[in-house]
Amino acid sequence: xxxxxxxxxxxxxxxxxxxxxxxxxxxxxxxxxxxxxxxxxxxxxxxxxxxxxxxxxxxxxxxxxxxxxxxxxxxxxxxxxxxxxxxxxxxxxxxxxxxxxxxxxxxxxxxxxxxxxxxxxxxxxxxxxxxxxxxxxxxxxxxxxxxxxxxxxxxxxxxxxxxxxxxxxxxxxxxxxxxxxxxxxxxxxxxxxxxxxxxxxxxxxxxxxxxxxxxxxxxxxxxxxxxxxxxxxxxxxxxxxxxxxxxxxxxxxxxxxxxxxxxxxxxxxxxxxxxxxxxxxxxxxxxxxxxxxxx
Amino acid sequence: xxxxxxxxxxxxxxxxxxxxxxxxxxxxxxxxxxxxxxxxxxxxxxxxxxxxxxxxxxxxxxxxxxxxxxxxxxxxxxxxxxxxxxxxxxxxxxxxxxxxxxxxxxxxxxxxxxxxxxxxxxxxxxxxxxxxxxxxxxxxxxxxxxxxxxxxxxxxxxxxxxxxxxxxxxxxxxxxxxxxxxxxxxxxxxxxxxxxxxxxxxxxxxxxxxxxxxxxxxxxxxxxxxxxxxxxxxxxxxxxxxxxxxxxxxxxxxxxxxxxxxxxxxxxxxxxxxxxxxxxxxxxxxxxxxxxxxxxxxxxxxxxxxxxxxxxxxxxxxxxxxxxxxxxxxxxxxxxxxxxxxxxxxxxxxxxxxxxxxxxxxxxxxxxxxxxxxxxxxxxxxxxxxxxxxxxxxxxxxxx
Numbered sequence: 001x002x003x004x005x006x007x008x009x010x011x012x013x014x015x016x017x018x019x020x021x022x023x024x025x026x027x028x029x030x031x032x033x034x035x036x037x038x039x040x041x042x043x044x045x046x047x048x049x050x051x052x053x054x055x056x057x058x059x060x061x062x063x064x065x066x067x068x069x070x071x072x073x074x075x076x077x078x079x080x081x082x083x084x085x086x087x088x089x090x091x092x093x094x095x096x097x098x099x100x101x102x103x104x105x106x107x108x109x110x111x112x113x114x115x116x117x118x119x120x121x122x123x124x125x126x127x128x129x130x131x132x133x134x135x136x137x138x139x140x141x142x143x144x145x146x147x148x149x150x151x152x153x154x155x156x157x158x159x160x161x162x163x164x165x166x167x168x169x170x171x172x173x174x175x176x177x178x179x180x181x182x183x184x185x186x187x188x189x190x191x192x193x194x195x196x197x198x199x200x201x202x203x204x205x206x207x208x209x210x211x212x213x214x215x216x217x218x219x220x221x222x223x224x225x226x227x228x229x230x231x232x233x234x235x236x237x238x239x240x241x242x243x244x245x246x247x248x249x250x251x252x253x254x255x256x257x258x259x260x261x262x263x264x265x266x267x268x269x270x271x272x273x274x275x276x277x278x279x280x281x282x283x284x285x286x287x288x289x290x291x292x293x294x295x
Numbered sequence: 296x297x298x299x300x301x302x303x304x305x306x307x308x309x310x311x312x313x314x315x316x317x318x319x320x321x322x323x324x325x326x327x328x329x330x331x332x333x334x335x336x337x338x339x340x341x342x343x344x345x346x347x348x349x350x351x352x353x354x355x356x357x358x359x360x361x362x363x364x365x366x367x368x369x370x371x372x373x374x375x376x377x378x379x380x381x382x383x384x385x386x387x388x389x390x391x392x393x394x395x396x397x398x399x400x401x402x403x404x405x406x407x408x409x410x411x412x413x414x415x416x417x418x419x420x421x422x423x424x425x426x427x428x429x430x431x432x433x434x435x436x437x438x439x440x441x442x443x444x445x446x447x448x449x450x451x452x453x454x455x456x457x458x459x460x461x462x463x464x465x466x467x468x469x470x471x472x473x474x475x476x477x478x479x480x481x482x483x484x485x486x487x488x489x490x491x492x493x494x495x496x497x498x499x500x501x502x503x504x505x506x507x508x509x510x511x512x513x514x515x516x517x518x519x520x521x522x523x524x525x526x527x528x529x530x531x532x533x534x535x536x537x538x539x540x541x542x543x544x545x546x547x548x549x550x551x552x553x554x555x556x557x558x559x560x561x562x563x564x565x566x567x568x569x570x571x572x573x574x575x576x577x578x579x580x581x582x583x584x585x586x587x588x589x590x591x592x593x594x595x596x597x598x599x600x601x602x603x604x605x606x607x608x609x610x611x612x613x614x615x616x617x618x619x620x621x622x623x624x625x626x627x628x629x630x631x632x633x634x635x636x637x638x639x640x641x642x643x644x645x646x647x648x649x650x651x652x653x654x655x656x657x658x659x660x661x662x663x664x665x666x667x668x669x670x671x672x673x674x675x676x677x678x679x680x681x682x683x684x685x686x687x688x689x690x691x692x693x694x695x
Contacts, residue, residue: 067440068419069440095419113470115469116364118364139472139481144367166472167466169465171595177513179597183505192497288486
């Protein structure tokens with residue numbers, strides 16, 4: 001089972017690799033959304049260089065929709081990166097997948113749309129029509145995810161740890177809001193906490209040049225099922241590093257690599273003294289498609 | 296330039312007929328299974344067949360949404376369902392699953408497959424991908440602006456459909472799980488709780504940024520009203536203009552479909568400013584939330600949002616439907632939907648006709664008594680009406 005996560009700093013590469021990360025995702029502010037940190041093309045090339053020399057795989061992350069009027073810029077950015085030897089493209093947009101598959105036939109494509117890959121029929125279809133690996137919809141229960149892993153094994157990627165993105169808007173919602181209430185607050189690439197009027201839990205929110213994104217306040221962890229996923233030959237264990245400190249990413253990677261039991265992980269997690277909680281999200285709660293049945 | 300299609304929603308057979316009567320070239324509906332909008336009435340196969348018959352008799356088309364993001368256990372019976380839809384003459388299915396699209400093409404090659412906006416097509420490359428899969432039409436993501444649409448349309452890869460009116464998802468369609476996490480209702484399988492329209496307290500680290508709950512953060516979007524962009528969308532050679540709202544009332548459909556029909560048919564025949572003013576005035580008579588132009592003019596600013604307001608604007612303009620008209624005595628029998636009194640100004644509007652005003656001079660209740668005020672919803676009353684009307688016409692209040 002490969003361990004994949006994002007990297008934004010040169011200094012993080014070695015600790016990540018030492019902890020067991022096998023595949024590093026890199027990106028640029030134009031190509032990706034949702035990360036408070038950003039990497040220029042030059043910095044990206046330097047990161048890839050160091051990672052490759054350390055024997056680590058590298059994936060280019062393009063985790064947003066590309067609008068048609070941006071397509072020319074998208075192609076230019078890909079051109080700037082064509083000499084970089086990526087092992088994977090992690091893509092969110094079907095058009096990006098289609099284009100990169102034609103241009104770079106030797107680079108594997110991981111299709112990761114956050115939500116839409118929720119059944120075996122669609123995953124199988126995509127694996128035959130452009131994708132080499134598919135990331136399973138984040139909102140499925142553990143059992144539904146496991147059923148898919150049992151069918152597709154190393155052709156799947158699962159988000160095992162991280163704040164789960166709940167929504168993405170192409171609108172600059174925080175900018176619009178603070179403009180409406182006439183409050184002068186620096187917004188871009190800073191995270192905010194949100195609390196819904198009737199609920200006690202907090203959510204995380206971030207606005208970047210591509211829009212507004214909202215995340216679970218708790219870290220959702222499926223690490224207690226690590227052994228099961230390993231037994232079924234899951235392809236990629238994804239550590240979603242947004243809002244996570246390097247120390248925690250390293251701890252999770254070590255846990256996955258060495259197969260530490262959950263109690264051991266939790267003990268080490270508590271010793272990090274982070275202002276973070278771990279939850280189950282929807283791992284054991286199926287959702288309904290009926291409004292009347294809902295909670 | 297080919298004729299643009301006006302595509303309307305319908306939650307049941309009656310509303311499908313209203314949409315077609317008022318000028319929709321095509322209607323989209325949901326079946327009992329496999330469709331979003333779990334709260335819309337939705338059609339069983341017999342009702343779908345009846346809707347197809349009515350549509351085809353009136354030179355209109357009928358599309359069926361099969362647009363949920365399926366989990367494995369939702370897919371049971373999908374092939375048989377697609378075959379049944381094809382056999383009863385459905386013109387197209389609207390799908391959000393590429394596997395289901397492919398399945399449909401395999402088992403029903405003559406039934407068109409339209410790619411739902413849930414699959415977020417925003418560029419030509421995505422359309423080329425869908426073209427390679429032999430799909431027939433793409434509903435573009437709502438986030439495309441006029442520039443994107445013009446650029447995509449110029450390539451003429453596949454026919455494109457765009458939304459022109461109705462509710463807006465503030466988040467990328469098909470990519471939002473706020474409702475899943477907050478209420479355990481699956482937004483992508485028809486259970487959306489519209490958590491985006493709720494209010495949220497906002498903190499910078501641990502500091503509350505706004506204390507007054509009236510001013511708390513909300514993602515709630517105004518509804519789309521793209522009437523001012525219709526001439527540009529037609530020039531861009533868009534194939535289909537789609538009105539959202541399978542849960543909307545017959546009055547809403549009659550008003551909105553009628554207004555857009557009039558607009559589309561009158562472009563190049565009437566002064567554009569006058570026509571637009573007339574269209575906007577007419578659209579404002581439907582029960583919309585406050586509206587804006589969506590993404591057509593670029594990424595929305597704060598004017599595209601509802602802060603401190605929720606829900607559709609309640610309107611009491613809809614007075615009733617007409618059952619029949621006695622031409623000799625000039626009496627119309629109507630079903631009352633909202634209260635009205637003697638001496639009230641009302642207007643009749645109907646398919647392909649200009650609204651006509653009149654003053655109520657006589658109301659007779661179901662027991663044959665003269666009354667001053669009709670105030671029982673769904674009561675059948677008779678009113679004096681000085682011009683001929685039909686049972687496809689509607690009556691509404693004339694607002695100041």
